[in-house]
Amino acid sequence: MKKISDKYTIYGRKKGRKKINIVEKDFFVNCRINLETDIKKNKMNIIDVGSGRGENTLFLAKKNPDALIIATEIFWDGNINLCKQLSKLRLYNVKIFSNNVLKLFDNLNKDDYFNEIWILFPDPWPKKKHYKRRLINDNFFTKVYPYLKKNGKIFIATDSSSYLKSIMNSIYKTKSLFNWLNNKPQNWIYDMLDLPYTKFFKKAQNSYRPSFFIELEKI
Template sequence: MNTTTTAPTDTEYPRSIRSFVLRQGHMTAAQQRAIDTLWSSFGLDYQNKIIDLNKVFGRNNPKILEIGFGMGVATVEIAKRLPESDFLAIDVHGPGVGNLLKLIDENQSNNIRVMRHDAVEVVENMLGETSLDGIHIFFPDPWHKKRHHKRRLIQPAFVAKLLPCLKSGGYIHLATDWQEYAEQMLLVLTEFDTLCNTADNYAPTPAYRPETKFEARGKRLGHGVWDLVFTKK
């Protein structure tokens, strides 16, 4: 990716919902090199128009949206375990974007495309109705202080934006290591008549989701981990 067509920088977006929190991070030389050399192959620039994901990936296969991939390790592993699915992975943090591109190249994971942008804007402006077969949001920022709960991503307004993009029979898979946030997630998803819980409350971890560093950290701190999998009726 040349310097004149780089993915958007970490800019504050003037909106009520954002999919990210801005953090400073050190970009290693390898991560920057991956962005410079691999973005044209695996990166997708933000566009203020609906895109055809089948054209983006060059095939008519199931499409999964991942919001907030961290350093991308779990993303690549899931893509390996589900080779017949295509993954649109969105995050805004440069080191993570660079690292995921590096991992895609090392693992020849051709079923991943990367965006560096606010996922809320992508959902609103780039993804067409019923364009997704699944949505993954793993370990979003829990904003554990009560006064910050309004900043959490999983709220009715955002889920309402996601649902039109999801096909009938498609799924939303959330995971968190904060019990109180898990309870909020469960309440939010249960409020939508068009969603059906695949479990009585929390779901067993699906085989495709590997343990992430956030999950391992949570377990070391004595936290549980909660997965929620809901399907669209």
């Protein structure tokens, strides 16, 4: 059995190579989420899982000015970059949870808090021996289900064909929980949709790898 301390391990980089300057300390402190109060007081809550440098979080914050956007990311440089942008653009509807998103769910009662969960370009872990590190699997869909509002949405993007295949498998296995809204291949093309150009989307584009987008709705 996994030790409690291992349960929320995220593999991969937590700090970049470049030296970074911390933004205004107060602003950074104010950006951190208070799970007790912030989520419960908002009518509309959206999670951006693995927000990276924060491009999608900014996109969502501008698009949904009345919603609270929760950026979950352990990559320190990404969170600092996001904070700088929030301060510059004077956006106040974003909070950061700098830990594993699974820990966020475990720290809440099972209740329908969230309208949307976005997961753009989750780490693909392309080697077979690392597939178990992937965030999205059958367990993930079952886990998030109780925390989503009725008709709540999950949005996923990936440029990994093997991850896409395994996500589709999980969607099939959990089809009593979610409807796949854009299940026709012509509607999966990320570039054709009004979506942010995140770092990992651009990386895929530069390598001529197509990016796929999936929209699910809670039944």
